[in-house]
């Protein structure tokens with residue numbers, strides 16, 4: 001089996017997160033190949049050691065090499081897959097073959113199919129072993145070498161986790177073991193939608209109490225949805241759930257939070273989404289999450305509120321609707 005500490009690891013996607021992961025992997029002097037969709041970015045990374053479009057704060061390590069050719073990526077032992085969720089299927093499908101290990105780092109659910117990223121990857125890369133990497137990881141901090149920890153969920157169990165973590169763990173980047181890939185995915189996908197909601201609260205000036213209440217009630221939605229899909233609650237209490245939720249719901253470094261804040265301040269969703277170059281995954285996840293929750297009878301009023309705001313709802317009215325829901329017990333399935 002290929003892999004181990006000498007396994008050749010690459011990064012598929014040179015947005016902020018893919019570039020930061022490449023920088024993190026290169027921090028021990030290792031050669032890292034990164035695939036960029038934009039031709040000009042391939043040239044810029046290789047010649048100027050920068051990514052001025054998506055991660056302008058970083059000076060990239062000399063051992064990072066960019067390619068625009070997916071054939072190069074197919075020859076590696078392991079790939080961190082870091083495309084936006086809605087493009088993962090098309091990018092993986094365009095590869096002539098797939099490495100043994102695919103570590104999915106995108107946070108979202110595919111619109112239309114309602115499929116989680118691990119399902120999308122399994123549809124397309126039938127022979128690969130799939131893992132999910134998710135946790136509190138703002139790209140600019142990881143690229144700067146600041147410490148964090150992530151959930152690395154492997155449905156192939158500890159053997160797969162040992163192989164991958166030997167390739168990607170670094171002193172300031174600590175993967176924790178899980179075998180709950182559904183839980184790891186749901187944490188990252190749902191928290192993006194909840195971060196938009198917290199941004200709205202901030203934009204409307206509703207205060208820090210309201211934001212904390214929203215995080216707690218949003219977490220209850222994440223747990224209910226997770227349970228319906230077979231996720232374990234302890235996974236969602238960890239790095240990929242609560243950890244990432246707390247991070248993203250409290251910082252304008254989050255694109256999702258910032259999008260919500262601008263909505264709360266009165267900008268229209270259409271204006272905010274038009275010609276957007278960076279991805280705010282929560283805006284794409286919200287509609288499909290509403291659909292999946294409805295199909296399963298899971299109450300997700302905050303997620304529904306975000307969906308309503310993204311489709312033209314007025315922030316104060318949407319908040320007022322949320323606040324006028326019937327009072328009920330804090331624990332339980334009814335939301």
Ligand SMILES: NC(=O)C1=CN([C@@H]2O[C@H](COP(=O)(O)OP(=O)(O)OC[C@H]3O[C@@H](n4cnc5c(N)ncnc54)[C@H](O)[C@@H]3O)[C@@H](O)[C@H]2O)C=CC1
Pocket residue numbers: 013014015016017018019036037038054082083084085087091105106107108137138139140277278279280281
């Ligand atoms: N930025 C961050 O701090 C973190 C991001 N993530 C996740 O990583 C994933 C990628 O996000 P970022 O790297 O931040 O993206 P980004 O917003 O920095 O860049 C956008 C990316 O989308 C790609 N793209 C645009 N149109 C495309 C198409 N038609 N086909 C394929 N690719 C296309 C661009 O090439 C670029 O790589 C998302 O799912 C995000 O939730 C996860 C953890 C941290």
Ligand SMILES: O=C(CO)COP(=O)(O)O
Pocket residue numbers: 107135136137138139192195244247248253254255256257279280281
């Ligand atoms: O997922 C992230 C941090 O863990 C990044 O969040 P945003 O996509 O909202 O910037």
